[in-house]
Amino acid sequence: MPDPGLSAYLGLPGWLLLWILAAVAFSLFGRRVVHIVRVLRRARPENRWEQIPRRLWYALTNVFGQKRLLEEPAIGVAHLLIFWAFVFFATSFFWNLLRGLFPFLPVPYADEVTWMALPMEVLGVLALVALLVAAARRYVFTPPSLERTRDATIVLCLIGLLLVTFLGGQGSRAMSGEHAGAWSPAGARLGRAFSGLGIEPASAAALYLGMWWAHMATVLGFLAYLPYSKHAHLLFAPFGVLFTSLRPGGMAPESEGAARLEDFTWRQLFNALSCAECGRCDRACPVHASGFALSPKELVHHFKELVAGALAVSAPAKPALPGSDPGGDAREKASFVGDVVRREEVWACTTCMACMARCPVFNEHIPLIIEMRRHFVSRGDMDVGVKDVLVNLGRYGNSFGKSARARAGWTAGLDFPIKDARKEPVEWLWIVGDYASYDPRVQGVTRAAARVFQRAGLDFGILYEGEQNAGNDARRLGEEGLFGLLREKNLKTLEKARFEKIVTTDPHTYHVVKHEYGGGNGSRELRGAEVLHVAEVLDLLLRSGRLSVESPVDATVTYHDPCYLGRYNGVYEPPRRVLRALGMRLVEMGRNRDEAYCCGAGGGRIWMEDVPGIRERPAENRIREAAGLRGVSTLVVSCPKDLVMFQDALKTTQLEGSLVVKDLVELVESAGAPVVRSDSYVHA
Structure with a gap:
């Protein structure tokens, strides 16, 4: 195949043309990144450099392993394939870019290396299938939490073009006989398809050059476009995972509250950059499902607009690519907390952490809400009950x-x-x-x-x-x-x-x-x-024998994981072991452990009046879920507020005859007399 860097186009050598394209793309990319850094530097400082080994492990498992995304297997596997194809093709791109910019280097192009062809082709084909699945989900079987946006369409098309041009280049190589079929199975089949379309082997070189340049131009265009796009999470999400809070529950640093961009920390603003707008937070949020004003996804979107406004002010001129924001100056001067983010959104949260537990890029919604609550409290703007x-x-x-x-x-x-x-x-x-x-x-x-x-x-x-x-x-x-x-x-x-x-x-x-x-x-x-x-x-x-079960409880029960015991602290098995030790049959609700549905009491919500128009209280939703389990007679709790909320919900749902709510300790007491030993120490 001809060397793209040494071939001439419009009287220009290929390497010079590539230099021009790369300079434009990297300049646009760098310009935007510089402006983003400027905006983040305006925010409050926050140390996220501690426990580096633990942070690297988070990045390894959740960026490269896509751990949280795989909790929803179908779309998770599709995303995993697209991600790893991206990693391989990014490596190939930079290899080819270096070779194209310096054509006299004694190294081959990446697609000339036979042993690299097989994994890249396999990943390319699988990623193309995964891309079709993702497109069908967004445009055909669209869940309510997912939006059809121009940015999403552009990104999907660019990824598709990247994959198609690579595979097309492999097909042209196969036509010329450069790759053995065993190392280039997709290329060999595409080569035969090209021949079937009447393309002569003599035209393989021209086809290859066309595909090579289309591939490189697509990647360079993607690079230039990405930081201006609302899908910039492809670039920033890995850093969001790396710099996630390691404090249990992700508690916000102490402050006097936040109302303007400068009042938030840089990591809190970074949520806007890393958000994938996948809607998992909305699907997990109990108050959003109940019809309250809060949408965790929309909350982060407000911050996207705040950062976009600051970027428009930071830039000396309007960005030249789609995704720019000409109205940033006016929006940045508007009152962010109170006008853009409404008080009803801020006070609706139960701080149950369901949104954060489901977010694949480890965005931190609750610290944002607490920062804004501090602002409202400082002004006395809160519910009378609070x-x-x-x-x-x-x-x-x-x-x-x-x-x-x-x-x-x-x-x-x-x-x-x-x-x-x-x-x-x-x-x-x-x-x-x-x-x-x-x-x-x-x-x-x-x-x-x-x-x-x-x-x-x-x-x-x-x-x-x-x-x-x-x-x-x-x-x-x-x-x-x-x-x-x-x-x-x-x-x-x-x-x-x-x-x-x-x-x-x-x-x-x-x-x-x-x-x-x-x-x-x-x-x-x-x-x-x-x-x-x-x-x-x-x-x-x-487990230590200090308590024995004299009268096993013959009952079928389900257990509700309290948010602050479960999601916040990972205590899932001890209460379940207790129930099994008592002889009970435990039937899990569909939403259990880290997916458990909040009772609605946390974050001070237990003292607030319900707002008009809500569909169903979170506790009522949970009670219906428990009552719908076949053979279950008891909902077991291990939180005083859960007991209060669920007993009230039993009355409002008129399910008192079909379910009872019991605390775990009541069941232990009713199971019989314990064995008392002389030592008082219980070994953990």
């Missing part, structure tokens, strides 16, 4: 607005005393939490937990009136100052107590104490105490 609760938390240390002396009132129904951990040492410090302490619907569960602990011989105590709300909800509502106050008060109380381990009733308390009270387990404030949830302690007691 205002009342925040006042109660500040004044009384609990969300119910009741006296601190009434916090341990639930102990009055017990026939044994509970130690005060401030006055005598205990092995287990039990942080009971607001709902477990004050809500009459939950107090019975709290007493059941105390009886199980007592009968198992645990050396445990509580803080009585010294305990205050742990502050998780205050923080998720955006009241960072109040969270700091509650944390400080609790830490001062913990300094007076003597304990070895901490057990919590509420998963929200579990998360915030374990991870946000000074850096997690081993922090100075917690003196290295391990933090466990009641479900984990019950599992340890049963």
Whole structure:
């Protein structure tokens, strides 16, 4: 085959023409990247350079392995094939580009290397099939969360053209006999097809040059277009995965709130660049499904517009390619939080993290929402119920607005005393939490937990009136100052107590104490105490023999994973082991573990009024799912707020006769008398 770099075109040598095309493409690419960096530098700094080995592992499994995308196998496999074809063809492109720019280098073109032809052709054909699947999904079998956009069409066409021109070049090589059929199966078949169309072998050289230049021009055009496109995630998503938050739950750094571009961190703005607009976040979001104003996808799209506006201002002239944004200056001057992102969107979130758990590029929606909530809280712009609760938390240390002396009132129904951990040492410090302490619907569960602990011989105590709300909800509502106050008060109380381990009733308390009270387990404030949830302690007691099942429970149940125990902390198996140990038959709901459907209480939503026009509360949706399981009589929970929300949902859905809601600890207590051993230590 002729050398494309040494062949002449319009009186110009091929290498010079390639230099011109490459210079234009890389200039446009570099220009846009420089402007993007300028915009990101305007944002608040944030350190995302810690734990590099762990970050590289995330990138390896989720960029090159496409781990999250493969959770939806059909489209995941198609995307995996397209991605790996892209990797191979990018390598081939840069090899060919170098060879074309410097035609006298003593190296062959990539497509001249026989052993490279086979994997590239196989990937090329598979990727072409995958591309057709992706196109059919977008334009024929379009899910509601996916849009038909001009950008998507351009990107699909460019990828298709890239694959077709490569395979066409291989076919022309096969016509000339350069590649053996075994190494170029697709090329050999295309060569025969070309011959069948009447193309003479003598024309193979011209066909090859045409395909080679079309391929190189397509890639260079793609390179120039991509950073201006709304599908720039092809370029930026790998960096979004690499710089994902390693803090459990991805909590936003402390700040006074965000309303303008400069108030957000660079990583928060980076969400806009890496978003693939696939809609998985919308499909996972319980409040979006219920008809609330929030769409996680649309939220990130707002940030795309914010960044696009800043880029239009940053650029000295309008971008020359499609995807440019001429209205950026006016939009950037508009009030972003409040006008573009409406308060109804911000306050709808339950912080359940379903959106983040499903996002294939690890976008961080909840930190964005918390930043904007901080802004609204600083202005007093919030639901009346939220205002009342925040006042109660500040004044009384609990969300119910009741006296601190009434916090341990639930102990009055017990026939044994509970130690005060401030006055005598205990092995287990039990942080009971607001709902477990004050809500009459939950107090019975709290007493059941105390009886199980007592009968198992645990050396445990509580803080009585010294305990205050742990502050998780205050923080998720955006009241960072109040969270700091509650944390400080609790830490001062913990300094007076003597304990070895901490057990919590509420998963929200579990998360915030374990991870946000000074850096997690081993922090100075917690003196290295391990933090466990009641479900984990019950599992340890049963597995160690401290609890035995005297009366196995003959029942078929399903289990609901609390968001802050499951998605936030990965505690999925301990409660299931407990249910199996009790002799129960566990039937999983379709949405379980990291796909579990939120009850709707988190992020302070439990205190907010429902907005008009919602289709169905998240808790009602979940109750219907559980009630629809054949033979299931009980929905098991391990969160006080879940218990409250689902019991209410049973009434509103009129399903009280077909399903009951029970806490895990109630079932453990009813399963019979435990075996008590002399030692009080439970080994994790």
